[in-house]
Amino acid sequence: MMPSSSRADDVVEKISGEGYHYHLIKNFKYPKGIRIAVNFTFDFDSMLKLRLSNEPIMELTEGEFGGRVGIWNALDLFDRQNIKFTLFTPGRICELYPDAVREAQKRGHEIANHTWEHRVPKEPELERDHLRKATDALEKLCGKKPVGTRSNHKISSLNAEGYLYDSQRFKDSDEIPYYVLQDGGQSCILNLPFHLVTDDAMYFRFGWQGATNAGNRLADPEHVYQILTSAFRQYYKMGKYFNVCCHPYISGRSMRIAVLERLIVDMKKMPGVWFCTCEELARYCLENFPAPTK
Numbered sequence: 001m002m003p004s005s006s007r008a009d010d011v012v013e014k015i016s017g018e019g020y021h022y023h024l025i026k027n028f029k030y031p032k033g034i035r036i037a038v039n040f041t042f043d044f045d046s047m048l049k050l051r052l053s054n055e056p057i058m059e060l061t062e063g064e065f066g067g068r069v070g071i072w073n074a075l076d077l078f079d080r081q082n083i084k085f086t087l088f089t090p091g092r093i094c095e096l097y098p099d100a101v102r103e104a105q106k107r108g109h110e111i112a113n114h115t116w117e118h119r120v121p122k123e124p125e126l127e128r129d130h131l132r133k134a135t136d137a138l139e140k141l142c143g144k145k146p147v148g149t150r151s152n153h154k155i156s157s158l159n160a161e162g163y164l165y166d167s168q169r170f171k172d173s174d175e176i177p178y179y180v181l182q183d184g185g186q187s188c189i190l191n192l193p194f195h196l197v198t199d200d201a202m203y204f205r206f207g208w209q210g211a212t213n214a215g216n217r218l219a220d221p222e223h224v225y226q227i228l229t230s231a232f233r234q235y236y237k238m239g240k241y242f243n244v245c246c247h248p249y250i251s252g253r254s255m256r257i258a259v260l261e262r263l264i265v266d267m268k269k270m271p272g273v274w275f276c277t278c279e280e281l282a283r284y285c286l287e288n289f290p291a292p293t294k
């Protein structure tokens with residue numbers, strides 16, 4: 001399914017300064033009958049990120065919408081379509097919107113880690129402390145320890161806490177799952193990558209990442225539907241992996257929920273589409289394409 005002979009095996013990351021090495025999975029194959037895995041992921045950062053970047057009050061209320069309305073709209077959509085998603089949740093969200101997180105878990109969705117308060121401290125002690133605090137908060141609220149993260153925590157810290165996978169855009173090395181190594185290969189984690197093309201913030205977030213108004217206009221949902229559809233079709237054709245990154249405060253708006261629903265309905269018409277949680281895909285990869293040995 002996947003041509004691998006022409007791909008580099010280990011790519012050394014020099015840009016980030018984090019000392020990452022990548023180990024791509026050769027001869028990656030899905031289970032029999034599957035052509036593509038689809039992970040819908042929601043980053044439940046709500047207003048935490050907006051607050052850390054000192055956004056004005058009107059922007060903060062957008063974040064509130066995510067915790068009070070958007071997440072519930074998303075839950076209803078995925079109930080209607082009978083698909084499970086992965087909810088990347090900062091530890092502090094367990095204090096702010098415990099009912100929503102508990103309800104997501106009750107409806108069968110995966111609850112995964114998205115840092116403590118939407119940042120990873122540089123100080124090593126504090127960095128580990130934040131990871132432990134967030135892990136504990138999710139475990140306490142849901143009764144299950146998270147096995148996945150979307151964060152920039154050190155891989156050694158993630159290994160120490162028993163995390164199985166990361167799902168990051170920034171360590172963007174392939175369009176199927178791959179391994180990321182750090183500390184000269186002493187620490188290693190599976191990455192389930194996504195791309196800006198499948199990140200809702202790129203289309204619907206006004207003034208995203210400090211962009212000027214002229215540089216970041218709200219996109220027409222119809223246009224976004226077209227982009228996502230053509231991206232999915234191409235990934236499907238190539239037998240790759242489709243990870244859609246959404247945010248309850250962004251995609252939880254009704255007109256954007258409609259885009260997701262149309263996309264899902266289209267996908268369901270294609271044979272061999274595996275709608276799974278990140279945990280399900282990660283366990284499949286770890287079992288069938290184990291991490292490189294040190």
Ligand SMILES: [Zn+2]
Nearest residue numbers: 043045049114
């Ligand atoms: Zn986030």
